[in-house]
Amino acid sequence: MSVIILFEYNTYYKAAVTKFTQNALADLRRQNFFSTAKKGENFELKADLNSEYKERRKDTVKRVIANMTIGKDVSGLFADVVKNMQTDDIELKKLVYLYLINYAKSQPELVILAVNTFVKDTDDPNPLIRALAIRTMGCLRVEEITNYLCEPLRKCLRDDNPYVRKTAAICVAKLYDLNPQLTVDNGFVSTLQEMISDSNPVVVANAVAALSEINDSSSQKGLFNINNNILAKLLAALNESTEWGQICILTTLADYVPVDEKEAETIVERVIPRLQHANASVVLSAVKVFMVYMNNNYITSEKTIQTIVKKMTPPLVTLVSDHSEIQYVALRNINLILQKRNDILNQEIRVFFCKYNDPPYVKLEKLEVMIQLCNEKNIDQVLSEFKEYCNEVDVDFVRRSVRAIGRCAIKLESAAERCVNVLLELISSHINYVLQEAIVVMKDIFRKYPHSYEGVIVNLCKNLESLDEPEAKASLIWIIGEYAEKIDNANELLEFFLENFKEESSMVQLQLITAIVKLFLKKPSQAQDSVQKILQTATQSCDNPDIRDRAYIYWRLLSTNPQATKAVVLAEKPPIESRTKIVSDSLLDELISNIGTLASVYYKPASLFGGRTGDTKIFSTPAEDADADIEGVPGTTIGGVENLLDLDFDDSAPPKSATPPSSAAPKSGMNDLLDLLNDDVPSMGNTMGLSQPTTPSTNVQNDLMNILGSSSNNNSMSSSSILSPQNSGLGGLGGLNMNMMSTPQPQPQKTIMLPANEGKGMEISAVFVKRQNKFFMELTFSNKTAQPLSEIAIQFNKNTYGLVPLAPIGINVIPPNGSKDFTLPLGTNGPVQQMNPPTLLQIAVKNNLGVYYFQHILPTSLFETQSSTPSMPNFSFNNNSSNNNSNNNSGLDGLLI
Template sequence: MGDAKYFQRGKIQELRQELATDKKDVKFTRKKTAMKKIVANMTMGNDMSPLFTDVISCMQIPVLEVKKMVYLYLIHYAKSKPDMAVMAVNSFVRDASDTNPLIRALAIRTMSYINVDKIIDQLADPLHHCLKDSDPYVKKTAAVCVGKLDMHDPHLVEREGFLDSVRELLNDSNATVVANAVAILSEIAERSERFELTIDTSMANKLMTAINDCNEWCQVYLLEALLFHTPQESTDAELLAERVVPRLQHANSAVVLSSVKAILYLANYIQKEETVNSLYRKLAPPLVTLLHNGPEVQYVALRNILLIIQKKPDFLKGEMKVFFCKYNDPIYVKMAKLEIIIRLANENNVEQVLSELREYSSEVDVDFVRKSVRSIGRCAIKIEQAADRCIQTLVELIRTKVNYVVQEAIVVIKDIFRKYPNRYESIIATLCENLDSLDESEAKASMIWIIGQYADRIENAHDLLDSFLEPFKEEPPEVQLSLLTAIVKLFIKRPTAGQELVPKVLKWATEDIDNPELRDRAFIYWRMLSTDPVAAKQIVLSEKPPISTETDNLDPDFLDDLLLYVSSLSSIYHKLPTAFIGGIKPRRLHHSRALNPMRKVAPLDQFESNKG
């Protein structure tokens, strides 16, 4: 059974008796067993707080296993019984100077967990000693305690000068101590307005030296710290980037992505475009390798790759096949891969891409099929030479008569018509054969736009629009707006065909509909048609703004900011942390001689404060 026997509801009185002093229990076996029962009951949610005084008395027992359980108990109940928790202060202080480094570290770690003012006040003196302890484990734990203490009482941390003590640990000979110190300083710097962390070139190189002696998670901390270094010379950034490159081969995906982030950051301070391109080429193989991991790691890698290819579209050229979807990929991975496939599509591989997308369009997952059909339309808009082939593929899909496929195809064909006017009108008849299958607002609005745009070439445009007009008052706003504009276009192009529909739709839109956008547009059309038909024709039939897949790209400045958060939630959400985390400072590139002039930098006053 092992420890399962302890997970039984224990009676308070019986446990109290087991914790009582017993001269025969020389090795404290009985008390150890009692503490295991208490911790097991805590885990099950049973209230063990009446034993508080009895458990505190066990702090004197010189057995590490018992102390761990007592400390766990205190952390659990200190918030509900702060007055009684104070009784343990003297024992904590005594343990903080114990000869056993594990007990010293355990004592200050537990004190930092208990958010009781008197205990926090008593923590300062032992913490000072532990930050200068001879044992690396104690120093590492003390550094982490400073981070916790800063969340409880930042003014105490500032008053006692703990941050300076932690900064001194950056020069420690033990790599784990250095990594934990830099992790705590980075965390405090990101949320504190009163503290700025700056790492000079000498310290950055020391961190890169320490990285070889660290475990994988400490390596992540050290790589993250490079973002607090502002290279003053391009050569410094180049040398640091080259020292980071070997980490790209690491087996741990977090180390790989942190290395990618550090290299992307340092690339901003490298003047030679050839060197920057070389670094980007070195990023490609490790990122592709991440796609051979589990689906969760794949998804994180794909979302980060999507950011990077917007910055450097050709850094993954030739790697198209690794993004093709597998039958057993989860839907979220397939969707992420589709987005990248479209961005990597070009004249040379478009045939291969279209073949894949056509195959995806026969899958069983409806959302995936929709995205695949829409991707075919994006291919046509992006690559003019492939437009004919894309249209042919979409027409084939429409003829399958699968409802959601037909609707999605019509939506993307509308965009293709806008991109290439007067080029593919021959397929309008095929589209009109499928009007009965349109039950989604976006598909309806797209079909109505096509009919209105080509009303002079569709003989029965009047009847088609009239059939859409019957449920006009119940339609969603986007369908109503599209129908209003289409009927006005019909009237302008063929007055006799549209003269019955125009007054009807204008009356409904201005008198029976509450939507202000629809009502205002109807009034504008009504006044233009009644006062100046020539101006109405020029406005309604004016040349449409160009449509492009470039509109899917992130704003360049916003993208530069996001690339400072590669391997974090921001790179998955494609939102800055300030959008979903409170009290965090945004990262910015800081000014230096080496900074590429095209990069956005932090305000000068912020830079001046950093220099201090």
């Protein structure tokens, strides 16, 4: 009964509340509480933007900018905001311009409405308004406005006020980024060249910055020319420019190739005072100039070099005493500098000792620099410091300190024993992570100095049960297996690890299999059961295919030919080398040219950061040629293939007599190219450098053939095969003579330039032709694989005639077992590099499976009437082409084809 009463009460109560609410709402409606003229915040803003009161309009624009800043969409107020452009209030004008810049891309058709106001503002008596107008027009990244920008920009470039001129100079670079052809046609680049002679240093610095930006982003050379007069102006403006201006000028001087050593010394003399500057970026830019000039042999005088090195030391030491963030950048750059010139800072190692309050990232970089600077004279001091660091509370820093001791031992053979003694002291401390790191380091020392410190093994084996890290376990197992014949209880020690074989990591399992096999080969009677047990366990109970495969390999070797097993497993191992160089030589040269930038901090190519790509060298030109008109459209980056086309090949080394110091150029190695293309190719180390193209290394050539997937019986490609009729498309160069060149020749047919077995199933047939004084490469891509081929791109190495592709490969996908033709237009405005023979062209092609390299001998008749190409050097073809065979294996990115 009570439940029913409660239910009836609740029902009645709910009905009463509902009725009361309805009556209350009706009463509120009768009193107009819900009727309002408000239609949202934008409605209020729109009304206030059209207010008759100036201050209200100004405050409203501020509110609009505030809403825009926090992410609210106020684009619907575009027309109302633009109305407020026509005002004398600079603050209000700046706010409106800021709004326009933000919404120009989303409302490009409405931006045109503001053009008249912009043009009017560029004629304003106030130079601040003129500069503000031209700056804003340059920041509107809209194609529709570029035509309206030209006349105001031309006036501002000639303005009487230097503030307006320096703003207009930067606007030229922005316009060039939007429309290169329009910028060149209107003579803005030539005007920038003239502005380098401006009387105001700020204008000079901005003109240099704009020209450098244009020169870096364009494939057309000659956009930025420097003669004696311009160089004198740059050096004069250096002392009077702002910090930012000095950095721009110094960067340009680093890119400039001096005419001779005397001019280089003059530049260095004028730049040396910049080392005293309080700004760290200016100091690093000055250091970059010196390093580039010494690295490229622009300066060869030993006396001058010693003077530069002496002058560079104090400012670098000062940078290490600055704020932590500046210290980090300085230390990263110092590490690069020391890899090039280890005589710098060799007396200042105490500066790099870690302080207790240094951040961890600074401490780790200081460790790297100390390893670079350690030598026979200071090794005791360095080891004492490292030993002290091993008592720190930061575990990661302690581990790195222990590894630093091992790296010093590997670097300095004379100090190896002292390093080992320090490591033994650390092992005796019984600190677990120190002990395990020391064992890892000792493994490397044994690799470097085999059979030198065998007495240490006893101390290492005493700590067997303390190990719990896979790397430490694997290192100790390797040591036991390597010296099994000298350890009486080696079988017992390995049995300790064998008990928990299934629970160990793959690193430990692999090392344990090899160690027990070594023990069996050295002491068959002791390890008979162990080797049987571990091979059975690995092949039957392990899911890891690497473990199973290694066990199967050892099992088959032992069961078929024990002597061959000894030759394989117990082979003499090459000693490891000191790892003081952390980047390849080619990448190091590029990073030296980018000191003080993100590239030199991250140790990555500048192209990864959207920065300077390719060859940024600026060459000297005669004074009378400085005012020549600049014509032609610079090449633009081809969408979708930036990874391949934004990078240059290594320069193939010309004959020594043809390499003046002023023509040296930095190299970008194949390692960097393959890394950017996500190619799984191991680092080639120093073999990437090309020293003597006429005497190729067989090992390097074999490495290339392995990379390209060629068959094992073709370890090298002879010059005669490259010059054969099948590859050259000339019917053989051996029989070519001048009479044949003067008579009309039949149209050459396509030849296979990249066989399918070398292109992972992609076959390329091509022929070079000339029509109406234009060059073309007719290509046929054949897909011999079972999967589609896509992302096809092509690039030429620097060559005698400056041939470069003018368009991307217009093929999206090639179906399996299909083929597609494409005619590639070619230009002759690319970088020039004298080749041997002169008609040699080296080509790289990329697709979704990888990158492939090949070369082709161009037909000489292709260039007979080409007047714009460089004159071809004298050479002759004999019936017997063996005289030229040795020179045809030119280097492509440091590797030989």
